[in-house]
Amino acid sequence: MPADGPQPVERHLPTEEARDLLGLTRDIAAREIRPRTAEEEDAGRFPREVFTTIGAAGLLGLPYPAEYGGGEQPYEVYLQVLEELAAIRLTVGLGVSVHTLACHALAEFGTKEQRAEHLDAMLGGELLGAYCLSEPSAGSDAASLRTRATRDGDHWVIEGTKAWITHGGVADFYTVLARTGADGPRGITAFLVPGDAEGLSAAAPERKMGLKGSPTAQVHFDGVRVPDTRRVGEEGQGFSIALSALDSGRLGIAACATGVAQGALDEALRFLAERRQFGRPLVDFQGLRFMLADMATAIEAGRALYLAAARLRDAGQPFGKQAAMAKLLCTDTAMKVTTDAVQLMGGYGYTADFPAERYMREAKVLQIVEGTNQIQRMVIARHIAGPESRD
Amino acid sequence: MSLRIVVCVKYVPDATGDRHFAEDLTTDRDAVDGLLSELDEYAVEQALQIADAADDAEITVLTVGPEDAKDALRKALSMGADKGVHVEDDDLHGTDVVGTSLVLAKAVEHVGYDLVLCGMASTDGTMGVLPAILAERLGVPQVTLLSEVAVADGTVTGRRDGDAASEQLQAQLPAVVSVTDQSGEARYPSFKGIMAAKKKPVESLDLSDLGIDADEVGLGGAWTKVEDAAKRPERTAGTIVKDEGEGGKQLAEFLVSQKFI
Ligand SMILES: Cc1cc2nc3c(=O)[nH]c(=O)nc-3n(C[C@H](O)[C@H](O)[C@@H](O)COP(=O)(O)OP(=O)(O)OC[C@H]3O[C@@H](n4cnc5c(N)ncnc54)[C@H](O)[C@@H]3O)c2cc1C
Ligand SMILES: Cc1cc2nc3c(=O)[nH]c(=O)nc-3n(C[C@H](O)[C@H](O)[C@H](O)COP(=O)(O)OP(=O)(O)OC[C@H]3O[C@@H](n4cnc5c(N)ncnc54)[C@H](O)[C@@H]3O)c2cc1C
Numbered sequence: 227m228p229a230d231g232p233q234p235v236e237r238h239l240p241t242e243e244a245r246d247l248l249g250l251t252r253d254i255a256a257r258e259i260r261p262r263t264a265e266e267e268d269a270g271r272f273p274r275e276v277f278t279t280i281g282a283a284g285l286l287g288l289p290y291p292a293e294y295g296g297g298e299q300p301y302e303v304y305l306q307v308l309e310e311l312a313a314i315r316l317t318v319g320l321g322v323s324v325h326t327l328a329c330h331a332l333a334e335f336g337t338k339e340q341r342a343e344h345l346d347a348m349l350g351g352e353l354l355g356a357y358c359l360s361e362p363s364a365g366s367d368a369a370s371l372r373t374r375a376t377r378d379g380d381h382w383v384i385e386g387t388k389a390w391i392t393h394g395g396v397a398d399f400y401t402v403l404a405r406t407g408a409d410g411p412r413g414i415t416a417f418l419v420p421g422d423a424e425g426l427s428a429a430a431p432e433r434k435m436g437l438k439g440s441p442t443a444q445v446h447f448d449g450v451r452v453p454d455t456r457r458v459g460e461e462g463q464g465f466s467i468a469l470s471a472l473d474s475g476r477l478g479i480a481a482c483a484t485g486v487a488q489g490a491l492d493e494a495l496r497f498l499a500e501r502r503q504f505g506r507p508l509v510d511f512q513g514l515r516f517m518l519a520d521m522a523t524a525i526e527a528g529r530a531l532y533l534a535a536a537r538l539r540d541a542g543q544p545f546g547k548q549a550a551m552a553k554l555l556c557t558d559t560a561m562k563v564t565t566d567a568v569q570l571m572g573g574y575g576y577t578a579d580f581p582a583e584r585y586m587r588e589a590k591v592l593q594i595v596e597g598t599n600q601i602q603r604m605v606i607a608r609h610i611a612g613p614e615s616r617d
Numbered sequence: 618m619s620l621r622i623v624v625c626v627k628y629v630p631d632a633t634g635d636r637h638f639a640e641d642l643t644t645d646r647d648a649v650d651g652l653l654s655e656l657d658e659y660a661v662e663q664a665l666q667i668a669d670a671a672d673d674a675e676i677t678v679l680t681v682g683p684e685d686a687k688d689a690l691r692k693a694l695s696m697g698a699d700k701g702v703h704v705e706d707d708d709l710h711g712t713d714v715v716g717t718s719l720v721l722a723k724a725v726e727h728v729g730y731d732l733v734l735c736g737m738a739s740t741d742g743t744m745g746v747l748p749a750i751l752a753e754r755l756g757v758p759q760v761t762l763l764s765e766v767a768v769a770d771g772t773v774t775g776r777r778d779g780d781a782a783s784e785q786l787q788a789q790l791p792a793v794v795s796v797t798d799q800s801g802e803a804r805y806p807s808f809k810g811i812m813a814a815k816k817k818p819v820e821s822l823d824l825s826d827l828g829i830d831a832d833e834v835g836l837g838g839a840w841t842k843v844e845d846a847a848k849r850p851e852r853t854a855g856t857i858v859k860d861e862g863e864g865g866k867q868l869a870e871f872l873v874s875q876k877f878i
Binding site: 250279 | 804806807808811
């Protein structure tokens with residue numbers, strides 16, 4: 227069917243329940259999120275109320291078991307919800323992805339008692355989470371992290387500084403990776419730290435190029451005491467917990483990137499239909515139409531790849547390689563598509579009066595977070611060519 | 618004893634769609650998607666809040682409308698109502714507000730009620746009189762157009778904001794209440810609510826179940842008849858008046874020609 231302007235993304239969803247969920251997501255995105263995006267991103271305002279609304283609607287626990295208050299949705303469905311949210315506002319889409327990542331450790335590796343005690347509130351939407359892996363001097367080389375947790379009777383005392391923490395200062399709980407043993411990946415343990423813990427404080431948020439509504443801040447742990455019942459998984463298991471969460475988190479970033487690219491393409495389409503030059507609407511010029519076709523094709527390819535990886539995950543098969551590929555392809559696509567969207571809109575695209583430049587600034591960060599795209603290539607190469615030789 | 622709340626909800630054509638009349642000059646309900654009238658979402662929201670505040674309450678959502686009107690019930694059920702009642706009958710086609718109120722009255726009595734909640738007006742018919750007629754038919758007090766409502770000890774109280782004054786109103790239950798779009802934003806259904814709604818009971822009734830004769834309703838039973846309807850003229854590009862000394866005069870002439878002055 228010929229389309230006049232942007233159409234909703236055609237999605238193949240596995241159940242009627244999933245179609246209803248996407249309908250609910252679009253409804254909330256259009257009515258509660260879209261109207262405030264431009265102004266709040268400009269002002270760097272974090273929309274806590276939006277997270278309350280989507281939490282009450284059940285969007286903060288989608289891929290987790292119903293038994294613990296989750297929505298019991300496969301990744302194939304959850305990721306498409308993320309994509310729709312990110313297309314309207316990345317701060318929300320990425321926020322949901324990070325929150326979901328922060329729940330992962332406890333949901334997958336927590337004891338029965340820990341899950342019963344905490345998960346309902348974490349997945350039920352009242353609480354917002356943060357995920358603390360990176361540090362000022364431990365970025366891509368996360369295993370070199372130095373934040374230390376020292377045992378003191380049946381408590382742990384956490385000391386150190388985490389960096390780049392999404393929701394730093396606004397989160398209700400922090401999933402923290404800290405060193406409890408020797409150097410290297412085997413000396414790291416995961417903890418669930420409440421946001422109001424004594425000694426926990428956040429620095430002023432970083433002044434970022436984009437994604438300004440989402441606070442990214444250093445978080446200081448100054449003698450923060452947590453009981454051993456808040457240790458998640460075994461001592462020394464922390465890094466493998468973190469990495470397993472990251473495989474899923476990367477799919478979240480891939481879905482967000484696809485949303486950002488789709489949002490930019492839709493804006494460009496709208497603009498080209500309206501704007502006339504040389505006596506014709508811009509959308510009539512073949513040179514521009516070919517760009518649109520390439521953009522749409524790249525987005526669809528990225529979507530297909532992240533969904534293929536998600537289906538592997540849902541089937542319980544290994545998906546780390548495909549997740550890295552999806553993160554790489556979708557975020558590089560988002561960078562290219564959003565750059566082209568600005569180009570298609572000419573001088574208007576370069577101004578803050580249109581959302582194209584915001585999408586472009588948002589796309590950039592997605593090539594950096596949850597493993598830079600260089601790191602994704604390292605991961606993919608290791609999967610297909612084996613580890614680098616040590617000599 | 619449990620507080621029995623019945624919320625009357627209407628399934629209306631999406632106002633953002635391209636709406637038309639059918640050949641018999643009734644609303645063409647097949648041409649555009651339908652949905653739960655937005656103004657009735659406020660009534661559902663107030664019912665949920667009243668039920669939350671009560672020790673024990675049961676909310677029934679009731680609609681009179683075609684097959685697809687079940688969607689309106691599902692939406693209300695996914696917001697948190699307990700059960701649905703759908704009155705559907707081919708003979709209902711073209712029923713006016715008088716007939717609709719008869720059907721609703723019989724259905725409300727069939728369900729059993731302490732409080733009937735309505736929206737302030739439907740978004741398609743927009744007559745805004747149904748709650749009053751319904752109360753009359755039921756023989757119970759009507760407290761209409763409330764922007765604040767509460768129930769306690771068998772009494773409903775509320776505030777009606779008029780142009781000149783705000784009134785505090787009170788009535789004994791059972792009663793019919795309508796609420797305005799100022800009564801408080803309706804909640805979104807939750808994903809769990811949507812799933813739970815699929816399992817909630819919806820009772821289907823036809824005219825004979827309610828003991829209503831076909832000639833009391835439908836186009837035949839309607840007190841009014843639509844003789845003719847014309848499409849509102851398309852918006853034109855407008856007339857541009859270039860001021861070359863005569864601008865003011867031309868403007869005045871235009872306004873006179875359009876009968877504005
Ligand atoms: C001239 C004329 C032509 C009409 N043509 C048609 C037609 O072609 N097709 C047709 O279907 N109807 C037709 N009707 C009927 C009309 O659209 C409504 O169904 C009428 O019965 C109620 O009027 P309203 O929607 O303006 O109610 P309002 O008084 O504006 O509604 C107030 C409240 O009453 C409740 N309510 C109203 N209707 C219902 C309902 N059906 N079920 C449950 N709750 C309800 C809601 O709570 C609503 O918020 C016609 C009416 C007239 C007068
Ligand atoms: C907005 C934002 C939100 C974030 N949110 C979180 C969060 O919630 N939680 C969290 O823990 N972290 C978060 N991060 C941190 C993010 O994951 C890191 O920024 C990322 O892992 C890169 O680390 P770095 O910034 O220290 O860069 P570095 O590791 O210093 O990298 C600098 C450059 O060197 C390249 N590089 C590094 N090592 C290699 C190598 N071996 N081979 C080739 N190239 C290499 C990188 O690709 C990059 O181009 C966030 C970051 C940002 C910007």
